[in-house]
Amino acid sequence: MEQIIELLKSRESFVIAGHTAPDGDTIGSCLGLAMALGKLGKKVVVVLEPYAAKYRVIPGRKYLCRSSLETLKVDVFIALDCADTERLSAARALFDRAQTTVCIDHHETNAGFAKYNFIDPGASSTAEMVFGVIEALSPVIASGAKQSNLIDADIATAIYAGIVGDTGGFRYMSTGRSTMEVAARLMDTGIPFTDIYREMLLGHSFEAAKAFGLALGAAGQAMGGRIVYTHMTREMLVATGVDSSDMDSVVEYLMNTKGADVALFLYERHQSAKDAGAPEATSVDTARQHESVEERSDAATQAWISSTQPREDDSDTSSITTQRKIKVSMRSRGLHVGQIAASLGGGGHRLAAGCTMVGTIEDIMRQVLEILELELKAGDLC
Numbered sequence: 001m002e003q004i005i006e007l008l009k010s011r012e013s014f015v016i017a018g019h020t021a022p023d024g025d026t027i028g029s030c031l032g033l034a035m036a037l038g039k040l041g042k043k044v045v046v047v048l049e050p051y052a053a054k055y056r057v058i059p060g061r062k063y064l065c066r067s068s069l070e071t072l073k074v075d076v077f078i079a080l081d082c083a084d085t086e087r088l089s090a091a092r093a094l095f096d097r098a099q100t101t102v103c104i105d106h107h108e109t110n111a112g113f114a115k116y117n118f119i120d121p122g123a124s125s126t127a128e129m130v131f132g133v134i135e136a137l138s139p140v141i142a143s144g145a146k147q148s149n150l151i152d153a154d155i156a157t158a159i160y161a162g163i164v165g166d167t168g169g170f171r172y173m174s175t176g177r178s179t180m181e182v183a184a185r186l187m188d189t190g191i192p193f194t195d196i197y198r199e200m201l202l203g204h205s206f207e208a209a210k211a212f213g214l215a216l217g218a219a220g221q222a223m224g225g226r227i228v229y230t231h232m233t234r235e236m237l238v239a240t241g242v243d244s245s246d247m248d249s250v251v252e253y254l255m256n257t258k259g260a261d262v263a264l265f266l267y268e269r270h271q272s273a274k275d276a277g278a279p280e281a282t283s284v285d286t287a288r289q290h291e292s293v294e295e296r297s298d299a300a301t302q303a304w305i306s307s308t309q310p311r312e313d314d315s316d317t318s319s320i321t322t323q324r325k326i327k328v329s330m331r332s333r334g335l336h337v338g339q340i341a342a343s344l345g346g347g348g349h350r351l352a353a354g355c356t357m358v359g360t361i362e363d364i365m366r367q368v369l370e371i372l373e374l375e376l377k378a379g380d381l382c
């Protein structure tokens, strides 16, 4: 970390990027660090894919790159909250042509792909790590001052949003004593912490509430309730007029079912017409977009299917028996779903992970349920 601080102090021009389908931690970390470097008079550009409106509560959007990446000059490239170069997506080209590279991240799977790496799998979020970096960058703090003189309310809002995002609002096990201490320091700057929490975790549209009901209505249980699962077809999203990004909380809600060890949610990516052109976002664990093409199976349909959409005719507007790109989102109370997602070409964390597969919802549901049952029977809970 000392070397990184030295580098940030001595260099003048930075490009900061995060992982594809940016979440609160990615955006908060990138914009928070950008604002801090900007205050130090550095030239900073942040490269992020478009993201959901709920993250606009995070200040510092003026640092977002609006020009073509091809012409962007890259001196120091900083990757934040990104476990490997593949997940940098379009920013990967910038990483490749940078004079030097830095990586700050908390993903367990991060092998340290940059020249200078600060990886802490124990950290609640990259934002919490960035807080430490910004503090270390702060010009000498007047003796006795509790607060870093670089971290103002805007920077604090960005960092706080990142922590809130990755800890689910201080609910996950990743929340540590240090997380709460950092949060307390951030609150001292007068941030609108209830607004940040509400905007990022609670706020939803009426349409999303209706869609939520559809998804819960299609829920089923396996292994006597140890697995709770459901799905959302594009048709269900279209019928309610919502984006797939509005459905992030479904899997979390299922995970809170009493007796459940694992929650599984399959859904199709979809952007509603009203939001066409608006940024799309995905959940914390958005996995690498690796696709495994499934063979279509005629095996017996499971009982849950009958409770959902009517079986399709031969048209293209069918639902769970049409080959499509399906997002698989998993949450767990003990099972290492990160490993399972990785084996399916995705990734994520121990208790929250996902992947993207190509096939029909019914086939993928059967395949993933089978894996989860085997793993739960093996009893290898972490």
Ligand SMILES: [Mn+2]
Pocket: 025, 026, 081, 106, 125, 126, 166
């Ligand atoms: Mn993160």
